Amino acid sequence: MIEVKNLTFSYSKDKQALHGLDFTVEDGEIFGFLGPNGSGKSTTQKILTGILKGHGGKVSLFGQDISAAHGQEFFRKIGVLFEFPYLYANLSAVDNLNYFASFYPREQRRDVRELLDALEFKPDFLKKPVSSYSKGMRQRVSMARALVSNPRLLFLDEPTSGLDPSGAVLFRKIIEQERKKGTTVFVTTHNMVDANLLCDRVAFISNGNLVALDTPKRLKEKNSNHRVVIDYLYQGQRESKTIEAPELEAGIPFAHDEIISIHSQEPTLEDMFIQYTGRGLS
Amino acid sequence: MGKGFCALFKKDCRMLASGKFFLMAIGFLALYTAYVNLGYIRFMQMAPYNVYLYDPAGTQVSKSALVQTVPSMEAMDTALLADANGVGLDASAGDVRVVLYPGAEHIDHHRADYALSLLQPSVSLSPEVLDTNTPEQKARKEITCELLFFELAAVGFLGIAAVLFKEKGMGVIRVHAILPLRKDLFLLSKLVVFLLSDLVFAVLLTLLNTGLADGASVLPAVLLQTAILSLMMALVGLLCALLLKDFRQFTLAYLVIAIFAATPVFLSANTSVKFDWINYHPFYHVYMGLKNAYFGTTISPVYYVGAVGTIVLLFLAVRLAFHREIGKEG
Numbered sequence: 001m002i003e004v005k006n007l008t009f010s011y012s013k014d015k016q017a018l019h020g021l022d023f024t025v026e027d028g029e030i031f032g033f034l035g036p037n038g039s040g041k042s043t044t045q046k047i048l049t050g051i052l053k054g055h056g057g058k059v060s061l062f063g064q065d066i067s068a069a070h071g072q073e074f075f076r077k078i079g080v081l082f083e084f085p086y087l088y089a090n091l092s093a094v095d096n097l098n099y100f101a102s103f104y105p106r107e108q109r110r111d112v113r114e115l116l117d118a119l120e121f122k123p124d125f126l127k128k129p130v131s132s133y134s135k136g137m138r139q140r141v142s143m144a145r146a147l148v149s150n151p152r153l154l155f156l157d158e159p160t161s162g163l164d165p166s167g168a169v170l171f172r173k174i175i176e177q178e179r180k181k182g183t184t185v186f187v188t189t190h191n192m193v194d195a196n197l198l199c200d201r202v203a204f205i206s207n208g209n210l211v212a213l214d215t216p217k218r219l220k221e222k223n224s225n226h227r228v229v230i231d232y233l234y235q236g237q238r239e240s241k242t243i244e245a246p247e248l249e250a251g252i253p254f255a256h257d258e259i260i261s262i263h264s265q266e267p268t269l270e271d272m273f274i275q276y277t278g279r280g281l282s
Numbered sequence: 283m284g285k286g287f288c289a290l291f292k293k294d295c296r297m298l299a300s301g302k303f304f305l306m307a308i309g310f311l312a313l314y315t316a317y318v319n320l321g322y323i324r325f326m327q328m329a330p331y332n333v334y335l336y337d338p339a340g341t342q343v344s345k346s347a348l349v350q351t352v353p354s355m356e357a358m359d360t361a362l363l364a365d366a367n368g369v370g371l372d373a374s375a376g377d378v379r380v381v382l383y384p385g386a387e388h389i390d391h392h393r394a395d396y397a398l399s400l401l402q403p404s405v406s407l408s409p410e411v412l413d414t415n416t417p418e419q420k421a422r423k424e425i426t427c428e429l430l431f432f433e434l435a436a437v438g439f440l441g442i443a444a445v446l447f448k449e450k451g452m453g454v455i456r457v458h459a460i461l462p463l464r465k466d467l468f469l470l471s472k473l474v475v476f477l478l479s480d481l482v483f484a485v486l487l488t489l490l491n492t493g494l495a496d497g498a499s500v501l502p503a504v505l506l507q508t509a510i511l512s513l514m515m516a517l518v519g520l521l522c523a524l525l526l527k528d529f530r531q532f533t534l535a536y537l538v539i540a541i542f543a544a545t546p547v548f549l550s551a552n553t554s555v556k557f558d559w560i561n562y563h564p565f566y567h568v569y570m571g572l573k574n575a576y577f578g579t580t581i582s583p584v585y586y587v588g589a590v591g592t593i594v595l596l597f598l599a600v601r602l603a604f605h606r607e608i609g610k611e612g
Contacts, residue, residue, distance in 0.1 A: 051459045051609050072462035080460045086453035088293070090300040102289040103461045145457070 001027045001061065001153060001184040002048065008056035009043055017043045019208040020057065030175065030185040032199035032216075034273060040208040041188050042083075042157075048186065049080055049155055061153065076104060079151030083158050083188075085138035089131040093121060093141045096130060097148055104149040115144045120170055135162035143171065147178070154178060157188045172198055192269045202269070206277035216269055223275060224266045231260040286463045290471035297448065298475065303441050307479060310437060311486055314429045318422065318491045326421045333397045334361045337373040346400040369397035415577070419496060423576040426491040428548065430484055431569050434508065436540040439515040442476050443532055446523035450607070459608035469597075469604055473516050480512035481505055492576075503575035510589045511568050517596035524603035564592070 002025035009018040018040050025031040035041045046052035047059060050066060059066040062077060087096050097112040116126065119140040125133060130141065139162045146154060159175065160168035175185055175198055189195055195202050196216050203213040212219060226245040231238065234256045245264065247253050267275070298304060335342060335349045336358050342349075349371075352358045358370045362383060370381035378401065380394045415423065449455050458468050488504055489497040518539065526532045547569045550560040560566050567585055574581050 046609065049460050051456075072464070075460055075462035078460065080457075082453070082456065084453055086457045088297075088449075088454055089452055090297065099289060099293055100457065100461065103286050103463050 001025050001029070002031075002186065003060040004044075004048075004057070005059075006057035007044070007047065007059060009040075009047060009052070009054070017208050018047075018055070021205070021208075021210050023203055023210060023213055025184060025186060027184055028179060028182050029200045030179055030187060030198050032195040032202035033186065033188045033205065034190070034195055034202055034269075035205035036277070039205045039277075041205055043208075044205070045155055045157065045186070045188055049078060050074060076108065076149065077152045078155065079146040079149055079153070080155045081142055081146040081157060081159055083161070085135070085142040085162075087130045087138060087141055087145070090129055092125075092127045092129055093133075093137075093144070094126050096141060097144055100145050101148045108150055110148050110150055112144070112148065115147060116140070118174065119144055120167075136164060136167050139163055140167075143174070147174075152183060154183050154185045155188075156185060158190065159187060160189075160191055160194055168194070192273075196269050204273055204276050211276040212272070219272050220266050220269065223272055224264070227265040229263045229265060231262075232256040233258040233260060287467050287471055290463075290467055291475060294445070294471050294475045297445050298441070298479070301441075301445060301448070303445075304479070306437075306441075307483055310433060311483060311490075314433070314487060315490045318425050318429070322425050323418060323421060327418070331393050331396060332361075332365050332368040333371060333400050334358050334368060335371045335373060335401075337371075339374070341373055341376070342371075342378075342401050344402060349400050367393075369393050371397055371401070419492070422492045423496075423500075424552070424573075426488060427573050427576045428552070429491075430487055430504075430508065431511070431572055432544070433483060433487070434480055434511045435515055435544055435565070436536075438476060438480055438512060439519040439539065440536060442472060442516045442519035443523040443536075444529075445472065446520055447529050447532065450523065455604075456608055465605065465608065466601060469520065469600060472520065473513060476516045477509060477512050480508055484508040500576055500578060503578070504572070507568075507572040507575045510593070511572065513593050514568065514589070514596065517593065517600050520600045521596065521603060524600065524607050 002023075004021055004023050007018055007021040008016065010016045021040075021044065023031075033041055033044065043052065047055050047066065048061065053067075061074070064074075088099070091099065093116060094112055097115070101109045101112065113126075117123075121137065121140050121144070125137060130138060133141070143159065146156070154175075156175070160171050163171060172194065175187075179185055185198075187194065187199060199216060201213065201215050202219065204211045214222070227242050228245050228248065229240060229242050230252065231240050232252075233239075238260070241254060242265070243253060248262075252259065333349050334352050335345065336352050336355055350361075352361060355372065355374070358372070358381065362368050362370050362381065366383045367385075368382070372379040372381055378398065380397060382390065382393060384390055385393075455468075458465065484504060485501065488501060491497075492500070522532055522535050526535060543563075543565050546557055546560060547563060547565045549555045550557055550563075550566060551569055551573060557563075567588070571581055571585055571589070573579075
């Protein structure tokens with residue numbers, strides 16, 4: 001679906017934002033693009049969505065070079081959720097969505113009310129202006145705007161930003177449903193929970209360089225110290241021991257009366273990011 | 283393309299309606315019309331100066347009815363104190379002596395000549411009239427032209443910039459970057475909305491203030507000039523809104539354009555004040571185009587070439603600024 005080879009971009013002669021990125025995103029994949037602020041995430045996404053021109057290297061979407069694919073046909077196939085909920089504050093959710101949907105062919109559009117219903121939008125606010133909505137409600141309308149055209153490729157920038165935990169769970173469910181329909185999803189996020197739960201593969205970008213690309217599971221496994229922490233009871237005392245995971249193959253290698261818990265010492269995705277880039281995500 | 287344009291057009295109309303733009307335009311129309319019909323025209327029809335005569339011996343037998351006789355010099359002083367523009371004539375010593383509070387020297391001469399002329403109204407002048415307009419028609423056309431120019435140059439310009447600043451603030455311009463839509467339509471729809479609104483305004487203002495028959499005869503030419511000025515000002519408004527960071531910066535630009543640029547034009551076009559450089563002032567030619575349209579004077583084709591060229595250049599500049607804006611983030 002997306003093929004990026006040696007992607008470079010400079011805002012000015014002495015300000016190179018991207019230093020030769022290489023990655024591919026398969027059809028129907030949820031691909032996470034992670035990086036701290038100013039790392040080149042947004043620049044990459046803007047190039048992929050055809051907003052930013054003048055890049056170096058090769059970028060293909062839908063099997064076509066992006067330079068030749070910025071016509072209306074290309075934009076009909078993509079949906080974009082921006083980092084901020086960009087909506088007409090004086091219009092209602094329904095009017096906003098009807099307006100944005102009107103640029104797509106009728107047969108491609110989804111029913112606005114059904115979509116808002118799926119996103120658990122409060123029905124009382126359907127006709128009220130966006131200016132009266134909470135951040136979470138605006139995010140729901142923005143998500144509906146990105147989905148209203150039934151896109152084949154969905155770009156999501158911080159999809160669960162501004163949502164409460166149940167809203168975040170709902171959004172992840174919706175994204176998963178989209179993938180099941182065959183939609184390819186390119187997620188840019190700081191949220192490690194989203195990346196871990198949603199993404200088939202994640203790429204870490206730092207200072208315009210791709211520093212790691214793999215499935216979240218493999219990234220963690222590769223960098224695991226393969227140790228487990230065992231909490232147990234022995235002769236009425238609660239104790240804890242750290243052992244190498246392969247030692248478990250032959251059973252618990254020490255005397256104990258009762259095992260309370262066994263925890264692997266696998267690093268988190270955020271640990272991995274810091275290890276690869278030397279920087280935190282925020 | 284047609285559907286996309288209709289959606290944009292409808293949305294822009296809603297934006298203007300919710301921003302009370304149309305209401306404001308109707309308010310301005312009512313205000314201008316009231317000013318022209320209840321204030322300006324009445325003022326223009328008033329006698330230029332009151333003339334007071336003190337003539338105890340009754341020597342001025344053929345004086346005009348416009349001359350007001352006073353019984354004493356003290357009464358004349360009181361009248362002139364209350365009406366500083368008035369002119370006093372003292373005929374108590376045989377020869378007529380002019381008494382007035384001084385202003386500009388050439389105006390004072392005019393006041394004195396006018397007052398003296400009222401003592402011999404039988405010497406009536408019958409000059410050859412070069413203009414087909416009556417003084418009232420002339421005054422109506424002049425003031426309507428000025429008000430229309432002000433409305434298009436200052437108010438309309440402010441309106442389009444306010445709408446775009448609003449959209450910029452909401453970030454929705456960036457959403458249009460990823461819609462299957464020819465990006466220029468976003469600009470074109472705004473230009474069309476403002477153009478139509480200005481044309482309707484020009485029709486109503488002209489007909490209400492110059493009369494149906496007179497107004498209808500000059501309307502095609504006036505609408506052409508309105509379209510030129512409306513497009514120019516809308517494009518300048520769009521450019522300012524795209525290039526400037528916030529409304530505060532825009533306010534400064536607005537002051538420069540609306541006051542410093544327009545003031546010398548009004549002075550040069552309507553008063554005896556002449557600036558050598560006024561021919562290089564683009565607004566002057568646009569204003570004169572509008573004025574010539576109201577008075578049925580032929581306009582040079584060079585002006586039209588310049589106007590169309592300016593509109594095209596402005597559109598290209600706006601387009602460039604717009605494409606830069608939609609690439610911005612957050």
